Amino acid sequence: MKPAGPIPDIAAAPDELLALARAVRPAWDHDVLAAAFTATEQAGWIWDRLLSETIRLMRDPKGSPWDLKRAAADPFYRSSVPPGTEKRGAAKARDLLGYGPGDAA
Numbered sequence: 001m002k003p004a005g006p007i008p009d010i011a012a013a014p015d016e017l018l019a020l021a022r023a024v025r026p027a028w029d030h031d032v033l034a035a036a037f038t039a040t041e042q043a044g045w046i047w048d049r050l051l052s053e054t055i056r057l058m059r060d061p062k063g064s065p066w067d068l069k070r071a072a073a074d075p076f077y078r079s080s081v082p083p084g085t086e087k088r089g090a091a092k093a094r095d096l097l098g099y100g101p102g103d104a105a
Contacts, residue, residue, distance in 0.1 A: 012047035017054055021065075024058045033065040039072035 014037055022030055040050050053071060057063030
């Protein structure tokens with residue numbers, strides 16, 4: 001059956017994302033990950049959010065499908081950055097730009 005309207009430039013591909021996540025993180029349980037994807041859909045997540053959060057968790061050595069499932073269950077969930085990240089980032093930017101310790105104003 002053909003789609004009714006024009007084909008979108010970007011299409012959601014949850015099955016392919018699930019396969020990619022399993023390839024990148026083979027220790028992750030397929031059923032838990034699939035249930036997490038279902039939980040995000042039921043929570044009303046859009047494709048962009050599912051994609052970005054799954055990729056973030058795949059890259060996080062401590063990440064797991066359970067984190068995705070918990071995020072879907074908690075509407076106030078926000079992934080937090082480690083304390084001091086903004087200071088380290090600013091220091092690195094100053095260093096890359098060639099500013100010395102006394103040059104920053």
